[in-house]
Amino acid sequence: MEFVIKISQFLLSLSLLIVLHELGHFIPAKLFKTKVEKFYLFFDVKFSLFKKKIGETVYGIGWLPLGGYVKIAGMIDESMDKEQMAQPPQPWEFRSKPAWQRLIIMLGGVTVNFILAYVIYVAVSFAYGDSVVNVNSLKDGYWVANETLEEAGFKTGDKVVSINDIPIINDSDIGLNIIKAEKITVKRGEDTKTIDLPEDFLGQLSSSGNRDLFEYRVPFMVAEIADTSANKANNIKVGDIITSVNGKELKYFDQLDEVVGETKNTLVTAEIIREDKRLTTELKVDKDGKFGLRPYKIHPKFEELGYYEVTRKSYTFGESFGAGWRKFTKTISNYGDQLAAIFNPKTGAYKGLGGFKAIYDQFSSVWSWPYFWGLTAFLSIMLAILNLLPIPALDGGHVMFLLYEMVSGRKPSEKFLEQAQIVGFFILIALVLFANGNDIFKAITN
Template structure:
C-alpha cells in the first residue's frame, strides 16, 4: 500500500477515534458536573509520564495524551484506571463520586454509553438525510455473479442470479454475505439458465468465508474501460499501451474475455510479461501489446455503477429520524451476532476474526471520503457503546453492575473489593488489547 494511502487511513482513524472518545468522556463529565462532582482530569488519549498538551480551568485539568488508546475523565472519589489509593484512604468529601447517591452515580457511569448510542443514531440520521441510502437490489444484478472456490464449494456458478437466502430476499446484494454468515443460513436460492436452483450451504462454509475476508460472490460487469490511470498515478501499463476510455477488452492472448473479473484473472497469470490485448474500439478491433508489471495490473477500472441499476432512496429529515434509529439498532444487532459467532460457533476461531487498530484503520478507504468516514464512525460509536456496557470490571458496565447490586441490596461493595476488581479488569482488557494488535502485526508480517 502506498504511503499516502496509509496516511489517509491513519488520519481518518485518528479523527474518528478522537470524536468518539471526546464525546464518550463528555457523557461522564457533564452529569458529574451537574451533580456537583469534582472532575480532576479530562483527557483525550492516555498520558502516562507526560502529556502533549494540557491546561487547567477551574478544578479540572484538560489535556491530550501521547498514547492514542482511548481517553478518560478522572472523577474524584472513584476507583478507576488511575488507581488513586491515597485519595480513597481519606474520609469522603461531599464533592466526591463515592459520596453521591447511587442513582446519581449510575447516571454518571452510563453517560458515556448513552452518548455513543445517541451519536450513532444521529450520524446515521444525517447520512440518510444528506446522501440517502444506496442499494443494489438483487434483481438489478443483470449480468449475474462471479465467484471463486469458496462459492463453488456450495454450488454457486458464474452467471447465477441470487434470488434469496433461506427464502428471504436481502434488500441489498452486498448484504448477501453478511446474511449467510450472521444468520448461519442453510440455503441460497439462485436463478440459473431460467431455472430456480436451491443450493445447500455445507458445514464449515461460514468459517471458510470469514477466513477469506471477502464476499462469497461479486458482481459481473462488462470489461469496458471507464478509468485509465496515467503514469503519474502509478499503474501505467494500460496507459502506455494506448488503451482509451470506452475500449472494451474482448481477448487476452487469444482467450475470449467478456467481463472485468475474467480479464483480471488472466492478467495476473501473465504478470511481468508482454501480452496481446484485443480490444473493441467503436467499429474497429485492434490489438495492443502492454507489458504488465509484477502485480499483473493494467492500471484500469470499470465502474459497476455505470453498468448496474443502483437505487438511491432519499429521505426527508423527518423520515431520516426513524430510519436512522432503525439503522443504529440493526448495526448493534449485527455486531452482537458477530461476537456470538466468535464465541459460540465451532467454525470460527477468535484469532481469525479479532483485530486491533490496524484492522480498524483498514476499514477506512484509501482516499478521504466523508460518507464512508461518517458511516464507519457511526459503526464504531455503536461498537464502543456495546463494548463499554459489558459487565467487566474496569469498563463502564462493570461499575454499572456493582451500582445495580448496591441499589438492590442496599449494600455497597467494599473499596478493597472494587480495587481488586479494577485491577483484574484492567489486566483482562490490556491482555485483549495486546492480543488483538499482536494479531494485526502477525498478519502484516506473514501476509495472511
C-alpha cells in the same frame, strides 16, 4: 496519498467518538457537582502532547491513541489511585454520591455513543438519502473470488436468492444476513440451488485472509497504473475500459485470466473505450499474466453502462427520523449477532476479531463523507455495546456493581472493587493483545 486519506479518517473518527464518549461521563459528573480531575483524548502514559488546567480539571491529549478517559475524584478506575481512596470520602467525590447519580455518570458515555449514532443516521438519511443495488439488476450474477466461498460450492455467475430463507432484495442484505447464515439459496443459470454452510463458515472466512464475499461483476476499468507496470509508457490511461484482448471479448474483469490465458511476456492487442470512443492499443502482459493495472471495483460509470441499477431514495426532514431509526436498530441487531458469533467457539468467528488495523482497513481510500459518517455511526454503536460488557474495567462492570448495590442495599467494599478492577484490566489487555495479534498474524501470513 491513500494512506494519508485513510489515516486522516481513522484519527478523525476515533477522536470524535472518544471525546464525545468521555463527554458523556463528564457532563453528568459536573451536573452532580462531582470533581473531574482529568479529561484526556488518548492516554498520557509518562507524558502528554498537550495539557492545560481550566478550573479544577486538566484537559489534555496523550500520545498513546488507544482510547481516552476522564479521571473522576473518588472513583476506582484504571488510574488505581489508592492514595486518594485511603482518605476519608469528600462530598465532591464520586463515592459520596447516591447510587442513582453514579449510575447516570457511568452510563453517560454509552448513552452519548448511542445518541450520536442515531443522529448520524438521521443526518445522513436527510442529506444523502439511500442508494441500493437491487440483486435482480445484476444480470450475470456475482463474481466469486473467495476460496472459502468456492469450497462451499458457490460459483461466479451465481445470483443470491435468499439466506436462511430470507429473500435477498438489495445487495446490502447479504452483509446483514451472512453472520447467521446456515444456508444460502442461489440461482445458477436456470437452476436454483441451496448450499448448506459449515458451522465454522465465519471462522473459515476469517482465516482465508480474503474478506470479500459476493462482488459485483464489472468491466475492467483502469483505476491505477502501477509505477512498476510494463504498460506505464503505453497508450493506456486511468478511466480506460478494456473490452477485448486479441479479439476475445472481456465483458467482466473476472474473465481476464480466461481471456489472457497462457499469454505471458508478450504484447497483445487490446480494444478500449476512452471517453465513449473505441480505440485499439498494444499492452504488455508480464510474466505472471498481468497488465500491472489496478481496476475499479465500483464506479458511477458502471451504472451508466448497465452493469447494475442503483435505486435512490430521498427523505424529507421528518422522514429521515424514521429512516435513521431503522438503520440504528438494524445495526445494533447486526452487531449483536456478530458478538454472539464471536463468543460461540463453534462458529470460529473469533478468528476474525481485529484491532486497530482492522478498523483502519474499513475506511475508504477515497474521501467519501456518506461512507465516513456511516462507518463512524457503526463504530459508535460498537464502542457503546463493548463498553456495556460486564467487565470490571469497562463502564458495564461499574454499572454491574452499582445495580448490585441498588438491589441489595449493600455497597461492595473498596478493596473488592480494586481487585475486580485489576482483574478486569488484565482481561481487557488480553482481549486487546488477541485482537491486535490477529491483525499482525494476518498481515504476516497473507
